[in-house]
Amino acid sequence: MTTTEDRRRQILAAAVRVFAAQGYEAARVGDVAKEAGVAYGLVYHYFGSKDAVLEAVFREQWGRLLSAVALAEETGETAPEQLELVVKIVLRAWRDDPNLVRLLVREITRSPHIQDELDEIGQAFASLERIVARGQDEGTLRADVDARMAAFMLYGALEEVLTGWVLGQLPDDADAVAAAEREVIGTLVGGLRRRAD
Amino acid sequence: MTTTEDRRRQILAAAVRVFAAQGYEAARVGDVAKEAGVAYGLVYHYFGSKDAVLEAVFREQWGRLLSAVALAEETGETAPEQLELVVKIVLRAWRDDPNLVRLLVREITRSPHIQDELDEIGQAFASLERIVARGQDEGTLRADVDARMAAFMLYGALEEVLTGWVLGQLPDDADAVAAAEREVIGTLVGGLRRRAD
Amino acid sequence: MTTTEDRRRQILAAAVRVFAAQGYEAARVGDVAKEAGVAYGLVYHYFGSKDAVLEAVFREQWGRLLSAVALAEETGETAPEQLELVVKIVLRAWRDDPNLVRLLVREITRSPHIQDELDEIGQAFASLERIVARGQDEGTLRADVDARMAAFMLYGALEEVLTGWVLGQLPDDADAVAAAEREVIGTLVGGLRRRAD
Amino acid sequence: MTTTEDRRRQILAAAVRVFAAQGYEAARVGDVAKEAGVAYGLVYHYFGSKDAVLEAVFREQWGRLLSAVALAEETGETAPEQLELVVKIVLRAWRDDPNLVRLLVREITRSPHIQDELDEIGQAFASLERIVARGQDEGTLRADVDARMAAFMLYGALEEVLTGWVLGQLPDDADAVAAAEREVIGTLVGGLRRRAD
DNA sequence: GATGAATGAGATTTCATTCAT
């Protein structure tokens, strides 16, 4: 049963692999179909267009990551602790599904196709921004940094670490991933912390 | 005179504008030619292919930025001061040539075929990494962060700020740019500084 | 049914007509598609490129002729009789499919990129060579001619007669074709025959 | 002095080499210029077009060969002896200028560009045809072969031997060339000879 | 005469999308 829904997921998972490997523009619809082991036209049966496939990946998969981030915001902890949690969530997503993360990282900020329609992305930034703002109110984060700017820096640093892993320019074994977590937290979150001085 | 080299630059400058406005994939060679005010085939006279145009932009324009970064390394100042200089150089490049920065930011991650050949980028990372390592030796930067990882975080944060400007998600008036400089320096370089505690 | 294979043949047959009429270089892929009554891209669906279409013509159509030649070799007859059979087969191919012969004659020498891959042609020469060599062993053919050289002369004479027909420089009505058969046999095969003197 | 005429010959000689190596269609005008060591545009200064270059090669170089053939016709000897002379002239031309012969052989019969304008080629055939016809009148050549057909067969056999040399499929050392002469004469001219029977 | 940059028509090829089965 749910064969229909299974097929959909099967194609979506294949799309993640193919888009991650070749980039969205370079990937052909036929590559996705072949990777999924289904007929050419079936991609169009389930999704209306190539764009729609990418959008579905973003909406459905990115959502998983974003809802995790949203959960971090709900925690009763202090802002720095919430930021730490966000860093951990994002970096660990790499371990769970590197292809997905690779795709999100590569295409998300840059896809003219998508941007307008997907405010989920904006929500991630908004979420980070809110956490920072709250921290500034609480007095746990330095107040001389624009909250939105802080969110961008944090996202950028995370993205680049992921990119380093994606492109094999940074070691990505378990130890390195664990160390990266500590280092990003120490540097970024540390850099945002308000100090006694 | 040097008409030949001028023509080359003329086409390259047009390519930067067109690629920045439309994205590399979406831009047609004819658009570049028209923007440069030359005939279709002349682009192929100077560059062998559309790809080669992009590569030339990367190699030649990106090089200008990177050599500026390299100069920062030559300064006799302390590592944190050198890092501050790098941040200023990169962020100010936006003011000087937004189209170029927009292009570099948008396409560099997307072009797998370019990346390999362009070690200039690798050199920028190496430069940053060396500065950080020296700072750790001097005792001016915290030693519990891998130098290469630190370079990635710094680069990523800078890139994302630029991206924010490119996509209009961050304010980019003169004041905002000046403030961004202070904030990135405060957060990132600050986060890497060794503390008395 | 077998619609797929039919379509392939349909395009191939159209290609033979178009290439024969205009020459390979002058013919456009669109001409082939139009002649076949199919869309532009379908040619690329079945064959990967314009070159591949020509190669397919050579391999598949030329093969039919060559296998006929190979059959001549299997006959139990004497070498001169086998050579006569070969002459008849080749000259009659003109009557059966002038366009094909026109194409083969015009393009085969011109296509250096094709030649290497097509050993079918080499096999035709080898076949002729073997027949001649056997005739020399049998004592039915003169022994003071290199067998391979004899094969080349025979092939060349046949090709030129076909070329004469193709280009309208030799009469090609039924009588002329019948006469040509006798004359080529009389001259070439006769010239190779061992004589009592 | 005659610098002008020298330049012309220099370009023509380069064209022979380039056309022979790549084929006329595949060769680019720039290749000819580079091979000649002159500027691109100079080819157009001396010859009006790419076609005109080929035509000049045919007219001027082919003429040398044809006039030699014409001389054979003037000899007072019998037809078979004249044919032998023609065979020798053609095969020895290979030794003198293989590239030229390669070009003539490859393109002459097949160039749609040229054919109409160049009746020199027709004259070669006409010359051969006349020799054969005279031989039939004299009673030295068999009368049951159409004279024009005989000319075609002879030309074709010669062409294929040359092609064999061109493509390296037949040995072309001095001994082989000498043997080829005897063999072609023995077979072709022998095949056309009238016999006592 | 000599140069080679400049032109642009025209060719091949790609690939998202449609649609008959």
Place this chain on the structure above:
DNA sequence: AATGAATGAAATCTCATTCAT
């Protein structure tokens, strides 16, 4: 639901020819 042949617009690239210097 599933298939994959069929379509054709649109892109890249080639190269003979022109022309200003």
